[in-house]
Amino acid sequence: MMNVNLLRHIPKVDEIIKNKAWQDVCEIYPEAIAKDALRQYIHRLREDIKQSKVSSIPSIEEIISHSQRIAEKQVASGLKRVINATGIIIHTNLGRSILADSAIDAIKNAASSYTNLEYDLEKGTRGDRHNHCLQIIKKLTGAEDALVVNNNAGAVLLVLNTLASGKEVIISRGELIEIGGSFRIPDVMKKSGAILKEVGTTNRTHMKDYEEAVTSSTGLFMKAHTSNYVIKGFTRQVSTEEIVSLGNKYNIPTYFDAGSGLLYPIMGKDAPDEPSITEEIKKGIDIISFSGDKLLGGPQAGIIIGKAAYIEACKSNPLTRALRPDKFTLAGLEGTLILYLDESWARQKIPTIRMIFEDKEKLRRRAKKISREIKNLKGLLTVSVIPILSEVGGGSLPDVSIPSFGLALEPEIGIERFEGRLRNLKVPIIGRIEKDRFILDMRTIQQEDETDLIAGIKDALFEDG
Numbered sequence: 001m002m003n004v005n006l007l008r009h010i011p012k013v014d015e016i017i018k019n020k021a022w023q024d025v026c027e028i029y030p031e032a033i034a035k036d037a038l039r040q041y042i043h044r045l046r047e048d049i050k051q052s053k054v055s056s057i058p059s060i061e062e063i064i065s066h067s068q069r070i071a072e073k074q075v076a077s078g079l080k081r082v083i084n085a086t087g088i089i090i091h092t093n094l095g096r097s098i099l100a101d102s103a104i105d106a107i108k109n110a111a112s113s114y115t116n117l118e119y120d121l122e123k124g125t126r127g128d129r130h131n132h133c134l135q136i137i138k139k140l141t142g143a144e145d146a147l148v149v150n151n152n153a154g155a156v157l158l159v160l161n162t163l164a165s166g167k168e169v170i171i172s173r174g175e176l177i178e179i180g181g182s183f184r185i186p187d188v189m190k191k192s193g194a195i196l197k198e199v200g201t202t203n204r205t206h207m208k209d210y211e212e213a214v215t216s217s218t219g220l221f222m223k224a225h226t227s228n229y230v231i232k233g234f235t236r237q238v239s240t241e242e243i244v245s246l247g248n249k250y251n252i253p254t255y256f257d258a259g260s261g262l263l264y265p266i267m268g269k270d271a272p273d274e275p276s277i278t279e280e281i282k283k284g285i286d287i288i289s290f291s292g293d294k295l296l297g298g299p300q301a302g303i304i305i306g307k308a309a310y311i312e313a314c315k316s317n318p319l320t321r322a323l324r325p326d327k328f329t330l331a332g333l334e335g336t337l338i339l340y341l342d343e344s345w346a347r348q349k350i351p352t353i354r355m356i357f358e359d360k361e362k363l364r365r366r367a368k369k370i371s372r373e374i375k376n377l378k379g380l381l382t383v384s385v386i387p388i389l390s391e392v393g394g395g396s397l398p399d400v401s402i403p404s405f406g407l408a409l410e411p412e413i414g415i416e417r418f419e420g421r422l423r424n425l426k427v428p429i430i431g432r433i434e435k436d437r438f439i440l441d442m443r444t445i446q447q448e449d450e451t452d453l454i455a456g457i458k459d460a461l462f463e464d465g
């Protein structure tokens with residue numbers, strides 16, 4: 001039965017907004033937004049009282065804090081910091097790579113001051129934004145020339161449109177890839193104006209398949225890295241060297257979409273299937289494109305490198321204006337690439353690379369430390385430290401899993417409820433459910449995340465709204 005008395009005890013809006021906590025809310029949200037959220041909360045509270053769902057009136061502070069959450073949901077449900085406990089290092093849904101400090105500093109610099117983005121400081125004349133990462137990319141890859149665009153999908157579109165619009169592009173059937181976010185080679189090809197000429201079979205393609213497809217309309221030989229799958233067993237793909245020899249024989253340009261790509265063979269034998277950009281360039285391919293925010297560990301970008309004449313042609317394509325990178329991309333990319341000048345810097349300072357190489361004993365110790373802090377929540381949670389496998393993700397190294405350590409949590413409140421609550425925390429925690437346990441992989445949890453992680457797990461265990 002409804003408690004009319006209780007309704008009368010809901011504090012008046014005038015009274016609530018005199019509270020100090022209300023002033024704090026109004027520092028974050030405009031007063032009109034905060035008041036609207038407060039009215040919504042009070043309306044909800046009234047309804048709950050009428051349906052006898054509530055038996056006492058929350059304190060003014062609690063009312064304000066609930067209202068703040070409503071305001072938050074309405075205006076700031078945008079980009080949030082989350083804790084990646086999935087163990088997937090380049091997690092496309094969680095923003096792929098996190099950046100090195102030098103990249104962050106460079107972006108901050110570009111954001112807070114005017115820059116020489118398109119100004120030549122030596123000559124005092126208009127400059128070209130495309131010159132910014134140029135020297136370092138050339139130095140690191142050994143390529144003649146380079147062009148940075150918005151992302152690798154844009155790079156593929158631009159290369160195909162520049163070199164093969166109205167012409168045929170010969171590519172193996174086994175390489176007609178689809179990656180997440182509806183990027184499919186055949187579709188991009190169509191949009192670029194190039195004509196797809198697929199050769200060979202899914203598992204096997206030979207030199208002669210390419211050769212037999214050559215006509216006077218052939219504009220390009222293309223290879224695409226099968227980033228997110230492996231074809232195993234009775235397989236044969238034509239190597240970069242073979243494609244290059246075909247290109248030379250028929251005087252047709254050659255292009256390799258490397259997808260993720262390692263800048264150089266930083267992983268030794270651990271990553272046999274991921275092409276290294278420097279090695280591929282040495283083989284004499286005309287153009288390579290790859291992503292900035294996959295294994296490179298930088299900001300979202302598409303990097304096109306290769307022979308000067310072809311890069312020049314891409315630069316002059318009007319599409320380049322639509323695909324051009326912004327100043328933050330260029331700054332962040334340069335701040336990342338600089339670290340590749342020294343392999344030990346790259347391993348230590350680029351988070352993506354650092355996480356791949358992180359020693360699993362260190363991860364086990366961190367997991368133990370956290371487990372000690374949440375073990376005393378007796379009755380609410382069972383915790384164990386377990387060996388697990390991490391993935392690189394982001395369409396790279398599909399066949400590689402890295403031994404890691406994680407926390408396996410068995411919450412009293414039930415696994416689905418727990419998972420949902422972790423996802424809705426102020427700093428959401430994203431992990432995975434496996435056999436009725438919630439698994440947190442230490443490999444992708446940053447050291448700076450640990451305090452929020454522990455607080456978040458505790459929050460999620462207690463009853464609250």
Ligand SMILES: *Cc1c(COP(=O)(O)O)cnc(C)c1O
Binds near residue numbers: 179227290301395
């Ligand atoms: C990831 C990928 C792309 C798209 O790159 P984005 O940087 O995500 O636009 C294109 N081709 C291949 C082979 C890829 O793996």
